Amino acid sequence: MLNSELLFYVQGTKKNIFFNVFLRWLALLMNIMISLSVALFLNDLYTGKPPSYGWYFLSVLSFWGIKFLLERRAELFGLQLSEDVKIELRKRFFKKIISIGPSYGQKMSTSKIMQLSGEGIEQLQTYYSGFMPQLFYSISATSTMVLVICFINVKTSIVLLLLSPLIPLVIMIGLKIAKKILGKYWKSYFSLGNIFLDSIQGLTMLKSYDADGKKHNQMNLQAEDFRVKTMKLLRSQLNSINMMDMVAFGGLAAGLVTALYQLKENKVTMLGMDGDTRLLGMFFIILLCYEFFVPLRILGSLFHVAMNGIWASTFIKDFLDAPVNNESNREINHSNHNISIKNMNFSYDDQPFLTNLDMTFPHHKITSIVGKSGCGKSTIANLLIGTVTGYDGSIKRLSIARALLQDPEILIFDEATSNIEEESEEIIMNLIRKISNRKTIIIISHRLSNVLQSDYIYFMANGKVEEEGSHSDLMIAQKDYAALYQYQKDLEQYAK
Ligand SMILES: Nc1ncnc2c1ncn2[C@@H]1O[C@H](COP(=O)(O)OP(=O)(O)OP(=O)(O)O)[C@@H](O)[C@H]1O
Ligand SMILES: [Mg+2]
Incomplete structure (x- = not known):
């Protein structure tokens, strides 16, 4: 799924991805601290201990403030990444066209070049700046949360740990199904581009032979074919997003049920805290479980756009790797x-x-x-x-x-x-x-x-x-x- 060759295509990608992921991971730690503060507050309320409103308010506000700043900074790295990728790939694309010279059309049709350098690179950009950082973030966020939950209740963290690969599994299945549909989608997209460009370029000729009506009908048919293929693709994407949601909410429920059973057996405790921490632990687990599947769900929804990008990248790569005859230079x-x-x-x-x-x-x-x-x-x-x-x-x-x-x-x-x-x-x-x-x-x-x-x-x-x-x-x-x-x-x- 992760095309490692793509990772090295654009210089600076790894650095930007690293900082984006690292800062978001720090923001996640802030989120865990917010959850802990809320759990402590609820615990105070429930046990009848008068909570220190000011203290809780201040701590939630400051954790939230730091989280906000970290996320903003991470976003900037993401934006930088996305700009770099777009500019670098387009530069390489056009340099390649120039180095091939006037015979570039023999390697790839003009319309395909236009489509790939426009939308193709746009989708590949989502792969780099959305999907790839999200993949690394999901891995680090999920393992961090498993570790934190482990300190409250081991069984719940094991259940969540075992369920978390289900989302990547659904992604893999989606990938298998989408592969065929994506192939047909891109084929139809390229045909549509070809017929449009050819018809526009040859419009004078079509008019002079009174053949524009016929071409018009052909274009309509091709456009309809593309619409149908697009709808099929969107349907398969929606289906797999639904599947991922089911897994995420099912996993959340499984985590909570396990935690409740463990509460009954007095096994939910806050490690390193004195007194009866069962309820506090339970509140904390509920809040963490809710957060647990969020990164993986976002990964799932980004996956489809990224898939399109990966598909486009194979054509882009073929073109960039095509041999150049230097004679003309x-x-x-x-x-x-x-x-x-x-x-x-x-x-x-x-x-x-x-x-x-x-x-x-x-x-x-x-x-x-x-x-x-x-x-x-x-x-x-x-x-x-x-x-x-x-x-x-x-x-x-x-x-x-x-x-x-x-x-x-x-x-x-x-x-x-x-x-x-x-x-x-x-x-x-x-x-x-x-x-x-x-x-x-x-x-x-x-x-x-x-x-x-x-x-x-x-x-x-x-x-x-x-x-x-x-x-x-x-x-x-x-x-x-x-x-x-x-x-x-x-x-x-x-x-x-
Ligand atoms: N890209 C191509 N792929 C395959 N065959 C081609 C291609 N381009 C031209 N041909 C074929 O090569 C032959 C010569 O074509 P060319 O265009 O050079 O002829 P021409 O002498 O310029 O003809 P005209 O006077 O009609 O312009 C024709 O049989 C044509 O069908
Ligand atoms: Mg000729």
Whole structure:
């Protein structure tokens, strides 16, 4: 249940947890003193001895005052802990995204990153600042109270000691049941995030294909699924809180009944006090029994939020531990370089796609990549800018390409003029040509008329370069490029 690796994730966690627990334990001692004062007062009242009201009032007030100060201080350690955890984990998360670079999406989807860095870390924070200190506090508080009750009546303290592991046991059972439900909850949550982000990002496309209504319905279904999973999770949490309450109150009753039986046998006494202390002992036990299960019950209720945090932490940890390709961070001199791809192979999901690819994009020239849909044009662009990784062969440099892109010295236009009417397309293409004497330009396009004035053209099919050269070279060759060009030209003429 306690993920020890998490304990060391954030520096200073152990120190803050220690002080938080220690101060709360001191506050518990004050609470025991308050209980003792109240028990003495009740004993005085019951036995007919006139109680010293002022003295009792003053002692309860001062113990309460000290307890208040200790708890406040402990709270500050808890707050500090919770802030540190949140800031540290978010920092690490975003550092990791930056160190992975543009291909972070291959390790984890953007929506999942947003969900984990937001709510995921929020829940993990409860694990650190709520559950973990409470766990240590519960152990120390319970054993302290068992020890104190032991001085009044051994049997009662044994009964309480034996019953106290029942709450952690219920927690463990809850954990087993919740595991499956939690898995489904997070899966549904991530799917919902994905569909929302995808739909918002692609809203223009959805609208232009009149597909927004369909997507809307899909989103509704996904949201409903998430609602159902959330309700299931809440139900299981409430059930186990009820179970824990039953154990706590049952344990309290068992403790009191044992104490009463022991009273009958004259075995309830205040060790180290003179006279008949049976009644005083009984009052004291009643007050302590009431306090006995409180820390464990709080632990139980914090457990569920913590469980969510632990679940989120496994995804967070996987992401933080993901290997980083440092290629993109290298310092380079990027003046006057050509970019060349040599003998590059690349697979999508273990299916070879690009094979033995060779391409050169000369400095301050226009190079175009053309070909039918799905031939691999965008894949090459994505490999160059680093949003897709995992190729073999070489892109001479890839790192240079990326640095230039930041400058930006290289401009890649992947279907820059798709869905744009002819006049605007012409304006954009003219602008691209205008800047071509000071930028290295790569144009990716379906429409061959856009690439006529390129210095060099790669015509691709099925992940391979089929033909290459200038437009006139390719036209003279009279192969597939020329045929496609003629086909598109005829089609455009026909449309006019
Ligand atoms: N992330 C991916 N996982 C698996 N297959 C992919 C992925 N991205 C693209 N593909 C596949 O790889 C092939 C090449 O895709 P790519 O996007 O590079 O083509 P394209 O030439 O840019 O096509 P278009 O002209 O339609 O933009 C296609 O068959 C596509 O389905
Ligand atoms: Mg494409």
